Amino acid sequence: MTTARQMGLISCHFCHTLSKLPNDIDEKSAKKQTEIICPCCYSSLHSRIPNSLSRTWALLLAALILYIPANTLPIMTVTYWGEGQPDTILSGVMHLLAEGMWPLALLIFLASIFIPILKLLTLFGLLISIHFRANWRPKDRTVMYRITEFVGRWSMVDVFVIALLVALVQFGKTASVSPNLGALSFAAVVILTMFAAHTFDPRLIWDAMEDDSSGEISAK
Amino acid sequence: MPSSNSHHNSANAQVNHIACPDCDLILSIPSLAVNEVTYCTRCDATLLKNQKNSINRTLAFAITGLILFIISNLFPLLSLKAIGLTQESSLLSTAFALFQADQPLLSLIILLTTFVFPATTLVGTIYILIQVKTNRINTYTAPLFRFLRSTDAWGMLEIFLLAILVALVKLGDVADVIYGVSLYAFCLLILSLSLLSYSLNPQDVWNKLRDKQEVSI
Numbered sequence: 382m383t384t385a386r387q388m389g390l391i392s393c394h395f396c397h398t399l400s401k402l403p404n405d406i407d408e409k410s411a412k413k414q415t416e417i418i419c420p421c422c423y424s425s426l427h428s429r430i431p432n433s434l435s436r437t438w439a440l441l442l443a444a445l446i447l448y449i450p451a452n453t454l455p456i457m458t459v460t461y462w463g464e465g466q467p468d469t470i471l472s473g474v475m476h477l478l479a480e481g482m483w484p485l486a487l488l489i490f491l492a493s494i495f496i497p498i499l500k501l502l503t504l505f506g507l508l509i510s511i512h513f514r515a516n517w518r519p520k521d522r523t524v525m526y527r528i529t530e531f532v533g534r535w536s537m538v539d540v541f542v543i544a545l546l547v548a549l550v551q552f553g554k555t556a557s558v559s560p561n562l563g564a565l566s567f568a569a570v571v572i573l574t575m576f577a578a579h580t581f582d583p584r585l586i587w588d589a590m591e592d593d594s595s596g597e598i599s600a601k
Numbered sequence: 602m603p604s605s606n607s608h609h610n611s612a613n614a615q616v617n618h619i620a621c622p623d624c625d626l627i628l629s630i631p632s633l634a635v636n637e638v639t640y641c642t643r644c645d646a647t648l649l650k651n652q653k654n655s656i657n658r659t660l661a662f663a664i665t666g667l668i669l670f671i672i673s674n675l676f677p678l679l680s681l682k683a684i685g686l687t688q689e690s691s692l693l694s695t696a697f698a699l700f701q702a703d704q705p706l707l708s709l710i711i712l713l714t715t716f717v718f719p720a721t722t723l724v725g726t727i728y729i730l731i732q733v734k735t736n737r738i739n740t741y742t743a744p745l746f747r748f749l750r751s752t753d754a755w756g757m758l759e760i761f762l763l764a765i766l767v768a769l770v771k772l773g774d775v776a777d778v779i780y781g782v783s784l785y786a787f788c789l790l791i792l793s794l795s796l797l798s799y800s801l802n803p804q805d806v807w808n809k810l811r812d813k814q815e816v817s818i
């Protein structure tokens with residue numbers, strides 16, 4: 382089990398072309414030098430995403446802060462005959478349940494409540510596991526990461542539903558739907574967690590294993 | 602500097618090895634049969650696939666997709682009829698409605714995810730694949746393809762289709778919903794977009810670019 386970094390190689394993030402670290406300098410000193418450019422796609426090469434952990438932390442904390450207004454502020458107001466009824470994400474799901482539309486309630490619950498929480502918790506868990514250099518089930522953690530990255534964008538469905546309702550239900554005083562700040566906060570949470578997942582480098586999960594084994598060897 | 606570097610190394614391990622994007626493990630590139638996929642032996646990440654005719658197929662789906670995208674934007678997707686009034690919505694008018702409702706940021710998000718990124722994906726993919734097919738790769742091909750790969754997740758039309766279905770169910774018992782002409786085109790568009798991303802094998806494009814670069818050195 383050898384990694385590209387151990388062999389003094391850098392794999393391009395985009396085109397997977399392997400390049401040599403110039404003159405066998407380790408990455409820390411290479412960072413201070415001019416950046417290395419991929420010969421195939423001209424992107425700047427990094428053995429790991431630069432500042433991956435601190436950037437993921439920052440994006441995740443920002444998402445967590447916005448998660449509060451996203452859930453407490455109304456996402457939209459439905460007005461019937463001049464009577465406005467503001468809805469939050471949770472009250473929207475409750476209304477659907479009360480109207481017996483439980484498949485829809487389940488869908489919105491999964492996309493707007495379950496997936497964002499799952500995503501925030503998974504990324505927090507991954508960050509903490511890396512800070513503690515855990516070597517617990519790296520493969521499962523990588524799978525968790527892939528799931529988070531894959532399902533995250535589907536949370537946008539509620540934002541699109543609001544947009545469609547706003548565009549369609551415009552009948553003056555009879556019936557109208559208007560968007561509220563909660564919708565923007567929620568969209569921001571989804572976008573920030575997508576960026577957080579994107580800037581997280583799953584190779585950091587496996588680096589702990591590498592450090593472990595090399596530590597053992599040097600100890601012997 | 603990078604050019605001399607790549608030339609110098611082209612003979613050794615770098616050419617016939619690949620590093621797993623998810624765990625950095627170095628693996629030798631096997632010769633793949635048609636429709637064969639290789640996975641990382643350590644973390645199961647998909648490494649490489651060999652698809653027959655990937656570039657031609659992807660180009661066909663992208664052109665079909667672009668035509669359907671244009672049709673989807675010409676006519677309304679949905680109309681709502683109540684109290685003698687009809688409200689229509691299309692991709693662009695949905696984004697515009699939010700702008701009018703004093704949510705310019707939300708409007709921008711909708712505009713980017715349902716119009717700008719899907720459009721750039723379709724036009725960009727067609728442009729690049731034609732360049733690759735006709736061997737007219739220039740210095741902008743690689744950066745453009747990188748841009749397309751990194752913005753791939755931000756085109757969200759399939760999620761928008763799910764939202765249309767949700768809106769249909771929600772509005773169904775309140776008002777008359779009329780399916781617009783574009784809705785059929787839109788469903789087919791989602792189908793071509795998923796076939797496009799299934800048939801596209803980015804490594805085929807990168808290999809072409811790499812060969813081209815090596816010739817020019």
Ligand SMILES: [Zn+2]
Nearest residue numbers: 393396419422
């Ligand atoms: Zn590259």
Ligand SMILES: [Zn+2]
Nearest residue numbers: 621624641644
């Ligand atoms: Zn791997």
